[in-house]
Amino acid sequence: MTKEIPVPFYDSAKQSNPAWDEFIQTLRYKDLIMHLVRRDVTARYKRSVLGIAWTMLNPLGMMLILTVVFSQVFSTIDGYAAYILSGLLVWNFFSQSTVSGINSMVWGGDLFRRIYFPRSVYAISAIGTGIVNLLLSMIPYVIVSLAVGKPLTLNFFWVVVPIILISMFTLGLALIIASVGVRFPDVVEMFNIFLFAWMYLTPIIYPEDIVPAWLLAFFKFNPMYHLIKLFREPIFYGQPLYPQLVGICTLIAVFTLVLGWIIFSRMTDEIAYRS
Incomplete structure (x- = not known):
C-alpha cells in the first residue's frame, strides 16, 4: 500500500503576520535573488562592445558635461568634478x-500568476543590481x-554605512510606490517626473551654502x-561619520523600509492579480 504524500497548500488568509511571513519567504528565496x-x-551589457564598463562611463559622462557647464559658477568648491x-x-x-524595482513589481503580474515566489524578491534584486553598479562606479570616482x-x-x-542606509531607504520607497502603483498605475509615471524635480531639489550639482536659509529649512x-x-562625508570630505547625521539617516532608512515592507x-496577493 503506497503512502499518500501530502500536497502543500498555500492559504494567504491564514497568514498570522504578512510582514513576517514575507520576510521568512524572502530568506528562503535568497538564491533566486542572487541569480536575478x-x-x-550580465544581461544589461551583454551585446555592448564595452560591456560592463558602461556602468562606470555613464556617471563619468554626466560628470564631464556638468563640470564644463557649472565649474565656473561653483568655482568655490575645491575638486568640483569629484563633488x-x-x-x-x-x-x-x-x-x-527605485524605478527598476517598481516596474518589475507593477508590470510583472503575468509571471506572478504563473508561479509563487515572494513578490519582494524583484525589488530586492533591483537594489542588489544597483549596489553592484554603484561599487563598480566607485572605481572611476577614486x-x-x-x-x-x-x-x-x-x-x-x-562609505559602507551610507550605502547600506541608502539601500534600505530605496527598497522601502520602491515597495511603497509599487503598492500604490498597482491600484493607480498613473502614480508610477508621475513618480518618474517627480524624480527629475527631486534631483534638482537636492544639492548634487550645487553646494549647500548657496541655498537661502529659508529654503534650506525645507531641504531638511x-x-x-x-x-x-x-x-x-567619508569619500569627498574625508571625514568620519558623525553620530547625529548617522542617527537621522538611520531613522529615515529604517522607518521607510519598515513602512514599505508592512504596506x-x-x-502581495492583490499585486499578483492587479499587475
Whole structure:
C-alpha cells in the first residue's frame, strides 16, 4: 500500500503576520535573488562592445558635461568634478534602483500568476543590481578624486554605512510606490517626473551654502539631502561619520523600509492579480 504524500497548500488568509511571513519567504528565496542580480548585471551589457564598463562611463559622462557647464559658477568648491560625481553616484543608484524595482513589481503580474515566489524578491534584486553598479562606479570616482587633488583617507571605508542606509531607504520607497502603483498605475509615471524635480531639489550639482536659509529649512525634510550628505562625508570630505547625521539617516532608512515592507506585504496577493 503506497503512502499518500501530502500536497502543500498555500492559504494567504491564514497568514498570522504578512510582514513576517514575507520576510521568512524572502530568506528562503535568497538564491533566486542572487541569480536575478547576476542575470541583470550580465544581461544589461551583454551585446555592448564595452560591456560592463558602461556602468562606470555613464556617471563619468554626466560628470564631464556638468563640470564644463557649472565649474565656473561653483568655482568655490575645491575638486568640483569629484563633488558632482559623488552626488551622481548616489542619485543614479537611488533613481535607477527605485524605478527598476517598481516596474518589475507593477508590470510583472503575468509571471506572478504563473508561479509563487515572494513578490519582494524583484525589488530586492533591483537594489542588489544597483549596489553592484554603484561599487563598480566607485572605481572611476577614486581616479577622478585623485586627479583633482582630493586624496582619499582611511575614512573612505566608512562609505559602507551610507550605502547600506541608502539601500534600505530605496527598497522601502520602491515597495511603497509599487503598492500604490498597482491600484493607480498613473502614480508610477508621475513618480518618474517627480524624480527629475527631486534631483534638482537636492544639492548634487550645487553646494549647500548657496541655498537661502529659508529654503534650506525645507531641504531638511528631503531624505536624499541627508543621505547624500552622509555619503559625501567619508569619500569627498574625508571625514568620519558623525553620530547625529548617522542617527537621522538611520531613522529615515529604517522607518521607510519598515513602512514599505508592512504596506507591501499586506498587498502581495492583490499585486499578483492587479499587475
